[in-house]
Amino acid sequence: MSDPTLGLYDTTDLRNAAKQRLPRGLFEFMDRGHDDEVAMRDNVAVMQSIKLHPRVLTDVSVRDQGITLFGKAQQMPVIVAPTGSAGLAWHDGEIAIARAARAHGIPFTLALGSMTKLERVAEAAGGPGSSLWFQFYMWPQRKLSHQVIARAREAGFEALVFTVDTPVAPGREYNLKNGMTIPFKFTARNTLDVLAHPRWLAGVWLRYMLTTGTPRYQNFPQETQTKITALPMGRSSNFCADITWDDVRELRRLWPHKLIVKGILHAQDAVMAADCGADAVVISNHGGRVLDAAPAPILALPKVVDAVGKRITVIVDSGFRRGADVIKAMALGANAVMLGRAPLHGVAAAGEAGALRALQIYRDEIDRVLALLGCTRLDQLTRAHVAMP
Ligand SMILES: Cc1cc2nc3c(=O)[nH]c(=O)nc-3n(C[C@H](O)[C@H](O)[C@H](O)COP(=O)(O)O)c2cc1C
Numbered sequence: 001m002s003d004p005t006l007g008l009y010d011t012t013d014l015r016n017a018a019k020q021r022l023p024r025g026l027f028e029f030m031d032r033g034h035d036d037e038v039a040m041r042d043n044v045a046v047m048q049s050i051k052l053h054p055r056v057l058t059d060v061s062v063r064d065q066g067i068t069l070f071g072k073a074q075q076m077p078v079i080v081a082p083t084g085s086a087g088l089a090w091h092d093g094e095i096a097i098a099r100a101a102r103a104h105g106i107p108f109t110l111a112l113g114s115m116t117k118l119e120r121v122a123e124a125a126g127g128p129g130s131s132l133w134f135q136f137y138m139w140p141q142r143k144l145s146h147q148v149i150a151r152a153r154e155a156g157f158e159a160l161v162f163t164v165d166t167p168v169a170p171g172r173e174y175n176l177k178n179g180m181t182i183p184f185k186f187t188a189r190n191t192l193d194v195l196a197h198p199r200w201l202a203g204v205w206l207r208y209m210l211t212t213g214t215p216r217y218q219n220f221p222q223e224t225q226t227k228i229t230a231l232p233m234g235r236s237s238n239f240c241a242d243i244t245w246d247d248v249r250e251l252r253r254l255w256p257h258k259l260i261v262k263g264i265l266h267a268q269d270a271v272m273a274a275d276c277g278a279d280a281v282v283i284s285n286h287g288g289r290v291l292d293a294a295p296a297p298i299l300a301l302p303k304v305v306d307a308v309g310k311r312i313t314v315i316v317d318s319g320f321r322r323g324a325d326v327i328k329a330m331a332l333g334a335n336a337v338m339l340g341r342a343p344l345h346g347v348a349a350a351g352e353a354g355a356l357r358a359l360q361i362y363r364d365e366i367d368r369v370l371a372l373l374g375c376t377r378l379d380q381l382t383r384a385h386v387a388m389p
Pocket residue numbers: 029030031043081082083084085111112113135163262284285286287288289317318319320338339340341342344
C-alpha cells in the first residue's frame with residue numbers, strides 16, 4: 001500500500017471505514033453500547049469536557065512517550081483492550097491486531113471470545129517484542145475457566161485480565177433486531193445485509209468457510225461450544241452471576257504472572273482487588289456496553305489512583321478517541337490506557353495495516369499534544385495540567 005495513512009486520519013475515519021466494510025448487523029454489534037447508549041456517549045462527552053492547561057517556552061524538541069509497565073519498557077502508553085469477535089472484522093483479525101500491537105511495542109489483550117485459538121495467536125504474534133495478555137470471563141463451572149487459563153499460561157501469555165463487570169447478559173436489543181445470534185441464522189434481513197458487503201463476505205466469511213469452517217469461539221472449552229444455540233451473539237453460555245472476590249483470590253493462587261481485574265469503577269473495589277492480590281485494575285465501563293447508568297471511567301480515575309495508585313497499577317479505558325484523551329488520563333495518574341473500538345475499527349477497515357494505522361494515529365496525537373502542553377515526557381504531566389468539568 002503506497003499511502004501509509006490509508007486515507008484514515010483520525011479515529012472517526014477508522015469508524016467510518018469499518019462501517020462501510022462490515023455488514024450493518026456486525027458493525028452495530030462491534031460499535032454500539034447498552035440500552036439507550038448513554039454511557040457510551042458520555043464516555044466521549046465527558047472526555048471532551050476535560051481541558052488541558054498548556055505551559056509554553058519549555059523546549060519540546062526531543063520527546064518520548066515511552067512508559068514502563070510491569071517492569072517492561074513500552075513505546076507508547078496504550079494497550080489493546082480485549083474485544084470479542086475481532087476475528088469477524090477481518091480474517092484472523094485477532095492475529096492482525098496482535099501483530100500491529102507488537103510492531104508498536106505495546107501489549108495486546110486477546111479476548112476469550114475470540115475467533116482464533118489462543119495458541120495460534122501466541123505462535124503468530126508472540127516472540128521478541130511482543131506482550132500478550134489474555135482476558136477471560138468466569139464460567140459458572142469454575143473448572144472450565146481454570147482449564148482455559150492453564151492453556152493461556154502454557155502458551156506464554158504474560159498477564160491475565162479477569163473481566164468482572166458483566167455478571168449477567170447485557171441488554172443489546174440491536175443484536176436481536178439484526179439477527180446477530182449464534183449459530184448465525186440467515187434471515188432475509190441479514191442475508192441482504194451480507195450480500196451488500198461482498199468484500200466482507202468474500203474476504204472474511206467465505207475465507208473461513210473454505211478453510212477452518214464456520215467461525216466459532218475457539219477458546220471456549222469444547223463442552224460449552226456445543227451448547228451455544230441461538231442465543232444473542234456473545235459469550236452466551238458463560239455469564240456467571242455468582243463471581244465474588246473469592247474468585248480473584250483463587251486466580252491469584254492459580255496464575256503465576258500479572259493478574260489484572262477489569263471493570264472497576266469504585267475506589268473501594270480497587271482496594272479489594274489489591275487486597276486480593278491483583279497486580280492491576282482496569283477502570284472501565286466496558287466502552288458503555290454494560291451498565292448504561294455507569295459514570296465515565298475517567299471521572300473515577302483520580303479517586304482510584306488516590307486509593308491504590310501506590311500499591312498496584314491503574315489502567316483506564318472507555319471513550320479514548322484522541323491522543324489528548326490518553327494524555328488526560330496519564331496526567332490524572334493512570335499508568336496506561338486501553339483502547340477498544342479504535343484498533344477494532346482499524347482492523348475492520350484494512351486488516352493489519354488498519355490496526356497499525358489506528359495505533360499510529362494515537363502515537364502521533366500523543367506526541368503532538370505532549371509538545372503543545374510544554375512537556376517532553378509523560379512523567380512530567382501532573383494533575384495541574386488538567387481542568388476537570
Ligand atoms: C466489540 C467489542 C467487544 C468487546 N469484548 C470484550 C470482551 O470480550 N471482554 C472484555 O473484557 N471487554 C470487551 N470489550 C470492552 C473493551 O475491552 C473495552 O473495555 C472498551 O471497548 C473500551 O472502550 P472504547 O471502545 O471506547 O475504547 C469489548 C468492546 C467492544 C467494542
